[in-house]
Structures are given as C-alpha cells and as structure tokens.
Amino acid sequence: MQKLVILLRSSPYGTTNFGEGLRAAIAFAGMDIDTTILLMDDAVYSTMRNQNPAVIGMSSLEEAFRSASEFGARIIVHSEALMKRGIAESEIVGVKKVKTQNIAELVHDADATITF
Amino acid sequence: MSGGSNHMKLGIIIQTEPCTYQDFGTAFEIARSALRKGHEVQVFLYDEAVIAANRAMKMTGKRQPNRMIMELIEGKATIFACGACCMFRGITKDMLHGGVEMGGLTDLAETVVWADRLLNFAH
Numbered sequence: 230m231q232k233l234v235i236l237l238r239s240s241p242y243g244t245t246n247f248g249e250g251l252r253a254a255i256a257f258a259g260m261d262i263d264t265t266i267l268l269m270d271d272a273v274y275s276t277m278r279n280q281n282p283a284v285i286g287m288s289s290l291e292e293a294f295r296s297a298s299e300f301g302a303r304i305i306v307h308s309e310a311l312m313k314r315g316i317a318e319s320e321i322v323g324v325k326k327v328k329t330q331n332i333a334e335l336v337h338d339a340d341a342t343i344t345f
Numbered sequence: 346m347s348g349g350s351n352h353m354k355l356g357i358i359i360q361t362e363p364c365t366y367q368d369f370g371t372a373f374e375i376a377r378s379a380l381r382k383g384h385e386v387q388v389f390l391y392d393e394a395v396i397a398a399n400r401a402m403k404m405t406g407k408r409q410p411n412r413m414i415m416e417l418i419e420g421k422a423t424i425f426a427c428g429a430c431c432m433f434r435g436i437t438k439d440m441l442h443g444g445v446e447m448g449g450l451t452d453l454a455e456t457v458v459w460a461d462r463l464l465n466f467a468h
Contacts, residue, residue, distance in 0.1 A: 233457060239468070246468065249392060256450035262458065341463035343358060 234339040241275035250345025258300035268306040276321040353384045356460025360467045362393035363410045368466035373413040380420035390426040398426035400442040418444035
C-alpha cells in the first residue's frame with residue numbers, strides 16, 4: 230500500500246465523520262503513509278476562513294489542517310463543489326483546488342480510498 | 346488453503362452501523378468468500394460498526410452480525426474493533442467476541458499498509 234486518499238464528504242460539523250476522517254488522516258501521514266486529504270461535497274465548507282468552532286465546543290479545523298500538512302499530508306478541495314456552494318477563492322484558506330477530472334485521476338492512482 | 350501466486354491480503358474497513366445498513370452483511374459475504382479461497386482477511390470495525398463486536402448483540406432473522414463475526418474468526422480472519430469508538434459507545438473489552446481485538450489508529454494504518462486490496466464501507 231503506497232498511496233492513500235482520505236475522502237471527506239460530510240459537513241465539518243454536525244456529525245463526527247469529518248473530524249474522525251481528519252484524525253485518521255493525521256495518524257496515517259504521521260506513520261509515513263503517502264496521504265492525500267480530498268475535500269468534496271459539504272466537506273468543502275471546512276476550508277472557509279474565520280470559523281469559530283469553539284462556540285459549539287469543536288476544535289479548530291485550521292489547526293488540524295496544519296497538523297496534517299506538517300505530517301506531510303496534501304490537502305485538496307474540489308473546485309466545482311466550492312462553486313456550487315457559492316464559496317469564492319477569497320473566502321477559503323490556502324488549499325489546492327482541483328477539478329473533477331483531476332480527482333478521478335487521483336482516486337484512480339491511489340492504492341486505497343477511505344471515505345468519511 | 347490454496348495459497349499460491351493469487352494469494353491476496355484483503356483489508357476491510359467498515360464504518361456504518363450493522364443493524365441499519367447492509368454494509369456489514371456485504372462485507373461479511375466478501376470476507377467469507379475470500380477466506381474460503383485461501384486469502385487472508387483483516388477487518389477493522391470503525392465508528393458505528395463497532396457495535397457488531399459486542400457478543401451480546403442479537404438480531405433476529407437472517408442477518409445476524411454476531412454469527413457472522415464468529416464465522417470470520419473461525420475462518421482465521423483478524424478482526425479489530427476501534428478502541429475509542431467502543432469506549433464512546435459503552436462497549437468494554439469483556440463485552441467483545443473472543444478473538445476480536447481492540448485496536449487503535451495505529452492498527453487501522455497497519456491494516457491499510459498490510460492489505461493488497463482495501464475495501465471501505467462508509468456513509
């Protein structure tokens with residue numbers, strides 16, 4: 230197993246799915262597994278700036294993304310999903326945006342994809 | 346066990362709840378077929394799927410996760426249940442089926458690395 234994609238599709242808050250996926254991605258990257266975090270569907274909301282999750286007792290996603298990056302995980306967001314939700318470039322943190330075609334290639338090239 | 350060049354290590358990660366979703370049953374059928382063909386199988390019960398590791402779980406009808414778990418253990422599958430997910434749901438070590446191990450994210454990562462082919466049952 231060489232390349233792993235962690236596909237996050239759920240909204241960052243409301244269920245534990247997103248947080249669990251991010252936690253797993255950090256663990257995988259920390260164990261030197263080639264890990265790409267792919268944000269699609271409602272998970273793209275996680276890239277928006279100026280979030281204040283502390284008010285609902287959740288921890289900072291920006292910090293979690295930073296930890297994931299420090300461990301060598303790549304973070305990629307689906308551009309069409311951002312567009313569909315009316316989220317502009319200026320509203321998101323600095324993550325790489327990719328189109329559907331590139332996502333298909335990424336998932337195809339991965340040895341495994343784990344969805345959250 | 347046939348072994349040979351077609352021998353494969355199959356990793357299965359299940360996140361969905363075993364009463365509500367069909368995933369556990371589907372994963373079981375695949376795991377059982379793979380074991381019968383001589384492949385190695387490692388299952389990681391994650392998130393809501395850990396409920397299936399509780400040996401007191403009893404569903405009526407044809408889909409009985411407790412029997413499925415026992416059959417996989419008899420077939421020499423390795424089965425992990427996420428320790429934190431169990432703790433969150435009040436499932437303690439002594440409630441697990443004999444042969445099911447409590448595992449952490451390290452075991453999950455090791456399953457991913459170990460497997461030649463990985464199947465994921467998620468929402």
